[in-house]
Amino acid sequence: MEKNSFIDGIIDGVIVRDLKKFLDERGWLCELYRHDELYYEIHPQMAYASMTNPGITRGPHAHKEQTDIFCFIGPGNFKVVLWDNRSHSETYMTRQIIFAGQDSPKMIIVPPGVVHGYKSIGPGPGLVFNAPNKLYAGEGKRGPVDEIRYENDPNSPFKL
Template identity: 65%
Template sequence: MEFQKGEIEGVIIRPLKKHIDERGWLCELFRQDEIEETIMPVMSYISQTLPGIVRGPHEHKEQTDYFAFIGPGNFKIYLWDNRRDSSTYGNRQIIYAGEDNPAVIIVPPGVVHAYKNVSTKPGLVFNSPNKLYAGWGRKEQVDEVRWENKENSPFIID
């Protein structure tokens, strides 16, 4: 399958504002009054990605990811709409976010996603998905389709 450039239905991009003062800065990542109940986070984690490294591509069948890219570091985020019932099926979207452009990117189930650290320094990414990793007590199958090691994957990172 060949993907064309375009926005993807259901992906939400929300700019983040850093409130800066003499102590440093503060940035709200999410507020309950600004998130639909169906995508309300149930856990969160932080990861560090080294310069030039890619995480993904992968997708979830049921999970919505709530990524916050605020720095340090800048990222190139790749999204592919792999949902046959979506009005934007077959679209590919690229977003730049991080230290220079703080943003939340909400990725619905069925949208394949990956990100690459395009900085010269390690970058941090926060995620607050709406499903528990491996379910309650880590006793369920992980909701993840990993494309990065599949031969002839249509999800190409440049």
């Protein structure tokens, strides 16, 4: 296989789960995750939400130890791209593309070593919830940040 040549497919260890919105006259409710449906090793240690404007990309980056639990529920839609950069993985050099958000609510669990990024594709700003299993910069934000960043590398094979 040519260096930096990814094939499209499903990446081992990535979990994609449809999320269901419950609608009524008040609006909607969407259960994002349940403690009893996640492996203990990936139980969230923190949570955050981000809003991304249409056409804007976040990532790509990877983590050495952190697992991300992304929930794309809307408003907005996203193109999510994952690349298996784990040389020990059976799906090494596989790229997985997922469309998620208000039109297709999804939870996407991204294990360590899987490069990931997403682009907001509208129709307006998009909301993303993440509940990683590690604290950003460790206890009290005094530790190292577990990120390998690729977005500013012009030679990166990870292109959205």
